[in-house]
Amino acid sequence: MTSHHWNPQGPSGMPHHRYRSAFDRVPVAEIDREWPRNRITQAPLWVPVDLRDGNQALAEPMDPARKRRFFELMVSIGYKEIEVGYPSASQTDFDFVRLLAESRLVPEDVTVVVFTPARRDLIERTFESIAGLDRVVVHMYTPTAPLWRDAVLRAERDELRELIRRAGADVLRCGADRPGIRYEFSPEVFNLTEPDFALEVCNAMIDLWDACPERPVIINLPATVEVATPNVYADQIEHASKNLDRREDVILSVHPHNDRGTGVACAELAVLAGAQRVEGCLFGNGERTGNVDLVTLALNLYSQGVDPMIDFSDVDAIHDTVVHCNRIGVHERHPYAGEYVYTAFSGTHQDAIRKGFQRHAVRAKEAGVPESQARWEVPYLPIDPHDVGRDYEAVIRVNSQSGKGGIAYLMRTEHGLELPRGLQAEFARVVQRHTDETGTEVDADTLWKLFSAAYLEDPEPAVELVGWSVEHVPSGDRLTATLRTKDETTTHEVTAEGAVSALVLMLAQHGREVEIVNLIQQSIEPGRSARAATYLEYRTNSGTAWSVGIDVSTTAASLRAVLAAA
Numbered sequence: 389m390t391s392h393h394w395n396p397q398g399p400s401g402m403p404h405h406r407y408r409s410a411f412d413r414v415p416v417a418e419i420d421r422e423w424p425r426n427r428i429t430q431a432p433l434w435v436p437v438d439l440r441d442g443n444q445a446l447a448e449p450m451d452p453a454r455k456r457r458f459f460e461l462m463v464s465i466g467y468k469e470i471e472v473g474y475p476s477a478s479q480t481d482f483d484f485v486r487l488l489a490e491s492r493l494v495p496e497d498v499t500v501v502v503f504t505p506a507r508r509d510l511i512e513r514t515f516e517s518i519a520g521l522d523r524v525v526v527h528m529y530t531p532t533a534p535l536w537r538d539a540v541l542r543a544e545r546d547e548l549r550e551l552i553r554r555a556g557a558d559v560l561r562c563g564a565d566r567p568g569i570r571y572e573f574s575p576e577v578f579n580l581t582e583p584d585f586a587l588e589v590c591n592a593m594i595d596l597w598d599a600c601p602e603r604p605v606i607i608n609l610p611a612t613v614e615v616a617t618p619n620v621y622a623d624q625i626e627h628a629s630k631n632l633d634r635r636e637d638v639i640l641s642v643h644p645h646n647d648r649g650t651g652v653a654c655a656e657l658a659v660l661a662g663a664q665r666v667e668g669c670l671f672g673n674g675e676r677t678g679n680v681d682l683v684t685l686a687l688n689l690y691s692q693g694v695d696p697m698i699d700f701s702d703v704d705a706i707h708d709t710v711v712h713c714n715r716i717g718v719h720e721r722h723p724y725a726g727e728y729v730y731t732a733f734s735g736t737h738q739d740a741i742r743k744g745f746q747r748h749a750v751r752a753k754e755a756g757v758p759e760s761q762a763r764w765e766v767p768y769l770p771i772d773p774h775d776v777g778r779d780y781e782a783v784i785r786v787n788s789q790s791g792k793g794g795i796a797y798l799m800r801t802e803h804g805l806e807l808p809r810g811l812q813a814e815f816a817r818v819v820q821r822h823t824d825e826t827g828t829e830v831d832a833d834t835l836w837k838l839f840s841a842a843y844l845e846d847p848e849p850a851v852e853l854v855g856w857s858v859e860h861v862p863s864g865d866r867l868t869a870t871l872r873t874k875d876e877t878t879t880h881e882v883t884a885e886g887a888v889s890a891l892v893l894m895l896a897q898h899g900r901e902v903e904i905v906n907l908i909q910q911s912i913e914p915g916r917s918a919r920a921a922t923y924l925e926y927r928t929n930s931g932t933a934w935s936v937g938i939d940v941s942t943t944a945a946s947l948r949a950v951l952a953a954a
């Protein structure tokens with residue numbers, strides 16, 4: 389790319405010449421691609437591989453208790469095909485498959501998958517582990533990409549073809565008298581394998597394992613290491629989908645990793661390109677940067693109005709179990725499940741969300757449906773946090789980037805106060821001063837302390853209302869009040885149109901003028917200890933200001949607000 393005056397970037401000095409584009413590493417077959425025009429209208433078959441690919445990537449692989457807990461979680465939220473281990477790898481993996489075989493942990497509609505390399509002793513051990521299990525997919529893999537052939541297996545194409553055929557035949561022999569067994573083959577690093585060779589070995593397995601409607605063969609095409617933009621993977625998958633033999637009897641599966649951070653995009657485009665089955669891990673655990681994240685994939689579909697067929701209505705519980713089992717955290721910004729993903733700190737986002745909630749409530753009412761069933765259209769929130777068990781309280785939080793809208797939202801949801809617009813703006817300045825000084829987030833308690841210091845408690849009030857009573861008389865309300873100042877305590881009686889006006893008059897007689905510009909009374913929702921709030925805007929030398937009174941009755945709250953202004 390030539391440099392332009394608007395782009396002053398210079399060479400980094402890093403040795404980028406050491407790397408080659410994916411297009412120089414693998415021939416990508418030319419196709420008349422259809423995937424860009426397709427849409428995803430239903431969930432693919434999801435296959436979590438946490439207990440195998442995820443597990444093999446952990447510093448401390450899961451012990452039997454953690455494996456079991458993870459398995460039970462996956463069953464409970466609706467997965468129907470689950471890769472449960474690499475039984476020939478370790479006694480723990482083997483024993484876990486035995487546990488499944490000997491217990492009632494596998495429901496009738498769930499199929500387990502076991503993983504094996506193409507080596508006779510390990511294949512036989514794998515079959516030993518599944519004795520007694522009714523529904524099993526035996527998943528065999530071999531590396532097929534040129535670098536792996538050369539560096540790992542030290543085998544030419546012909547030798548490898550023969551190795552795969554022999555191992556495939558071993559699998560068939562071991563599974564021969566087991567009607568509930570199906571087969572899966574993965575050409576490892578499919579995305580760096582020459583397309584003709586990948587097709588050749590896959591078609592050989594389709595033929596050898598005799599794919600048919602009763603026993604379809606799973607062909608799983610992994611992007612073992614992600615090396616190209618997702619459109620390249622989509623082309624590779626569409627090419628395979630159009631050229632695999634007995635396509636009707638083949639379940640085309642994908643297994644993206646996330647080395648370039650685009651595992652989710654690869655899986656989605658692969659489904660557009662014809663993939664019917666997706667292997668991945670919950671929250672994207674797995675080798676290096678992880679397997680594709682099944683939670684994000686499913687909830688991406690959900691946000692488009694497509695049923696993911698997996699129940700994520702309590703995403704936090706799922707998160708906690710997965711973190712417990714993997715002993716790896718989930719990032720705070722993780723799509724749909726991270727701590728902060730339903731949180732807005734910035735002022736304009738908070739304002740929009742708050743207005744969005746109000747609009748949502750109105751729309752639901754107009755449509756005559758509960759809010760939880762109404763169409764979701766709230767700015768900045770792709771899905772309703774409630775749908776995944778998150779709450780609205782975490783939606784808006786306050787720091788120095790926040791504005792009046794978010795603060796007002798918290799004052800309403802946390803403290804029951806509906807601050808008038810002018811007071812919102814004034815209080816926002818108080819909060820802003822605090823957040824600028826401390827640099828920290830303001831929680832609901834601190835917000836309340838700031839509010840009461842600014843508007844409610846005056847430790848040294850100029851004038852205090854010690855006691856009062858109101859009596860309705862023909863000419864209005866008669867207020868009898870005892871006022872205490874620094875110098876004296878006196879009792880007075882004034883009749884006016886209402887108790888507030890009477891107090892204003894009484895204060896004026898004591899040289900304390902309060903010019904009320906606006907007075908707003910609010911009854912606080914039941915369940916809060918004080919039941920009424922009065923917001924009072926009054927004139928000052930430099931404009932107007934606000935005071936607030938909160939008490940058990942509207943009159944008491946209003947008198948307090950007047951006193952605070954005085």
Ligand SMILES: CC(=O)SCCNC(=O)CCNC(=O)[C@H](O)C(C)(C)COP(=O)(O)OP(=O)(O)OC[C@H]1O[C@@H](n2cnc3c(N)ncnc32)[C@H](O)[C@@H]1OP(=O)(O)O
Pocket residue numbers: 441444474476477478504505506507510529530531540541576612
């Ligand atoms: C992309 C993936 O995720 S693949 C899955 C990776 N997962 C794991 O490796 C976890 C479990 N693995 C293990 O426990 C062990 O590696 C075992 C039990 C499978 C094998 O252990 P070992 O016999 O000690 O072999 P080791 O791991 O050192 O090396 C692998 C050997 O298998 C060969 N190999 C690698 N993949 C395959 C395969 N799919 N099919 C056949 N042979 C293979 C390698 O070429 C190497 O052979 P060599 O010893 O002749 O050079």
Ligand SMILES: CC(C)C(=O)C(=O)O
Pocket residue numbers: 441529574575576577608610611612613643645
């Ligand atoms: C499906 C298998 C071979 C795998 O884990 C991978 O290629 O990443």
